[in-house]
Amino acid sequence: MDLQGFGHLLISGAWVTLQLALCSLAVGLIFGLLGATAKVSSSKLLRTMGNSYTLFVRGMPELLLVLTIFFGSSAVLMAVASQFGYDEYIELSPFVAGVIALSIAFGAYATEVFRSALQEIPKGQKEAAVALGMSKTKTFRRVTLPQVWRIALPGLGNLFLVLLKDTALVSVIGLNELMRQTAVAVGYTKEPFTFYLAAACVYLLLTSISMAGLHYLERFANRGYQGARS
Amino acid sequence: MNWDWTVIGQNLPKLMDGALLTLELVFFSGLIGVLLALPLALLRVSQTPWVRVFPYAYIFFFRGTPLLIQIFLVYYGASQFEWIKESALWPILREPYWCAVITFGLHTAAYIAELLRGAIQSIPRGEIEAAKVVGMNYPLMLRRIILPRAFGIMMPSYGNEVILMLKGSALASTITLLDLTGMARTIIARTYTPMEIFLSAGVIYLIISALIIGLFRLLERYFNRHQHWPSEKPKNLDPQLIDKS
Secondary structure (H helix, E strand, O other), X not given: OOOOOXXXXXHHHHHHHHHHHHHHHHHHHHHXXXXXXXXXXXXXXXXXHHHHHHHHHHOOOHHHHHXXXXXXXXXXXXXXXXXXXXXXXXXXXXXXXXXXXXXXXXHHHHHHHHHHHHHOOOHHHHHHHHHOOOOHHHHHHHHHHHHHHHHHHHHHHHHHHHHHHHHHHHHHHOOOOHHHHHHHHHHHHOOHHHHHHHHHHHHHHHHHHHHHHHHHHHHHHOHHHOOOXX | OOXXXXXXXXXXXXXXXXXXXXXXXXXXXXXXXXXXXXXXXXXXXXXXXXXXXXXXXXXXXXXXXXXXXXXXXXXXXXXXOHHHHHOOOHHHHOOHHHHHHHHHHHHHHHHHHHHXXXXXXXXXXXXXXXXXXXXXXXXXXXXXXXXXHHHHHHHHHHHHHHHHHHXXXXXXXXXXXXXXXXXXXXXXHHHOOHHHHHHHHHHHHHHHHXXXXXXXXXXXXXXXXXXXXXXXXXXXXXXXXXXXX
């Protein structure tokens, strides 16, 4: 495959793609944990909020979400800023808008994964923690979270692979990630098939590496269970 | 920012036109997807290793790369080759509509094939053995036993896949098609009311997915009707023949 000296462009794009995916993963996990806690909480308001979050975001195309965040946010931010007497044009950078949109989408699916994992932890363990005098946050950190992590990992792994592919959507709002750098190279060389195929190979490489990494993480998370399974 | 209801009202008919195109894309790509997934899944469960290689590579490629790249590969990539431009396929591959339908079909086929493979492999062994015992050959067994059972098993997850395809169809707007997302973008380019129009488009997507979920509940009932019917247990039947579930 002859890349005519545009290889470095694809590599720099892949690096931005990776940064975007990892940032969205970090923020998305927080959204997911918050959503799941809201969904299993005893407050009806929080439950409704959690439910409508997952319902709306999972029913909406990711592309539409990216566009809404990027174009909508500047309208909202400018309206807020004008209240304070600031009337210049405001716009989120494509990277920030991309991270927000992708982590909202990731968080909605992660909410469901975390919720089912939370429900799988026996109630007795929480009661035991209370009996030992642990506070609520300490119970969550020491007892619940390490186990949720183990149960949720396969589901989260799939979501990360979806997230990695969804990063391509952020090229639509002009972030110089892999997809857009490829488009730049196509513009110069007029060889769309070669370059999009090359980019596809880079994505395949990224997904393969992540799959291997996830496999390793799963083994690590299950280390206490090895041999204990029937 | 003041929320503008009138702009939604004025542009609702246009959004509905877009929604119609979205539905069309989802329907045709689903059709192509199921037709392609059938041979793929059957090859994938084959006993001979070298037969499994092609479906495996196909599924690996289409599930491992973004849909956006696939649609660009077909829409822009096809024009790189002179022989495609001169062939009879060019009038089809020139049209963004057919490019979208073909790409979505190929894409969803990979996912459906994987679902179908899982379903075929989870059919209880006894049913296949029983079919062999009564002397069915492979095509008959496929038609009467394996496929109806596999469709019943995979129906709930296939519903999810259709919803994912509905969301994926928004990418048609990147190759100039005026589907629901594309229509929303053109309206916004003129009115500059991104929040109002994008969120109404989002609500329309939500309604469509709710309808699809309802449709698949019905389909699931149809394919798994042997589990519901007869609703009352026959009397005077040998107790061993009564299905306990």
